[in-house]
Amino acid sequence: MKVMGILITIILTLQLINCEDSVDKDAEIILNGSFEQIDPANNIPAEWSVWNDANFISLDTTEAQDGTHSMRADISEQVPVHHTLYQIIDPGLFSKGSRYKLSYWIKSTQLTSEQQSYWTNLQSENSEWGLQIGQVHGPYPAREWEIVEYDFTYPEDLSTSNIYLHFYFSTSAEFNVWIDNVSIKAR
Numbered sequence: 664m665k666v667m668g669i670l671i672t673i674i675l676t677l678q679l680i681n682c683e684d685s686v687d688k689d690a691e692i693i694l695n696g697s698f699e700q701i702d703p704a705n706n707i708p709a710e711w712s713v714w715n716d717a718n719f720i721s722l723d724t725t726e727a728q729d730g731t732h733s734m735r736a737d738i739s740e741q742v743p744v745h746h747t748l749y750q751i752i753d754p755g756l757f758s759k760g761s762r763y764k765l766s767y768w769i770k771s772t773q774l775t776s777e778q779q780s781y782w783t784n785l786q787s788e789n790s791e792w793g794l795q796i797g798q799v800h801g802p803y804p805a806r807e808w809e810i811v812e813y814d815f816t817y818p819e820d821l822s823t824s825n826i827y828l829h830f831y832f833s834t835s836a837e838f839n840v841w842i843d844n845v846s847i848k849a850r
């Protein structure tokens with residue numbers, strides 16, 4: 664019986680180790696990260712939401728880093744100063760304590776004044792945890808497609824009902840930003 668007990672303990676331990684190793688490194692956490700699908704109900708990219716002004720977001724078929732569409736933000740004095748494109752992520756898709764890589768491709772026209780900027784936030788529902796990534800301030804010349812990559816560890820002790828990935832645009836002047844191929848994968 665003692666041998667049986669030891670065997671069961673070994674099997675349970677192996678199963679636990681197997682669970683920890685079972686983070687799927689190919690699984691994509693972001694839905695429609697390449698902006699190839701549009702939601703016909705509201706004319707913005709499927710799986711994404713817009714805060715403050717839906718009209719500044721469109722799909723662009725003339726500029727794509729991946730596939731045939733990118734997300735284009737048209738920023739001007741006609742839209743509110745703060746507006747975001749965001750996706751709500753199920754925290755259950757993350758494994759606590761595991762390492763991930765957030766990446767996306769971005770391009771923009773020139774930023775002509777210091778008031779213009781854009782950046783990315785990955786944060787929990789009530790901001791118990793968050794990362795600010797890739798902030799760009801004007802003035803800045805036009806930027807061609809470039810990749811932004813950011814490694815992070817999902818917190819061991821985070822308890823939240825939602826994770827938000829935000830693309831923030833803070834400006835009242837006229838410029839365009841294109842984003843494509845947004846991805847979060849385990850490392």
Ligand SMILES: [Ca+2]
Pocket residue numbers: 696697698699727728729730731732733843844
């Ligand atoms: Ca695309």
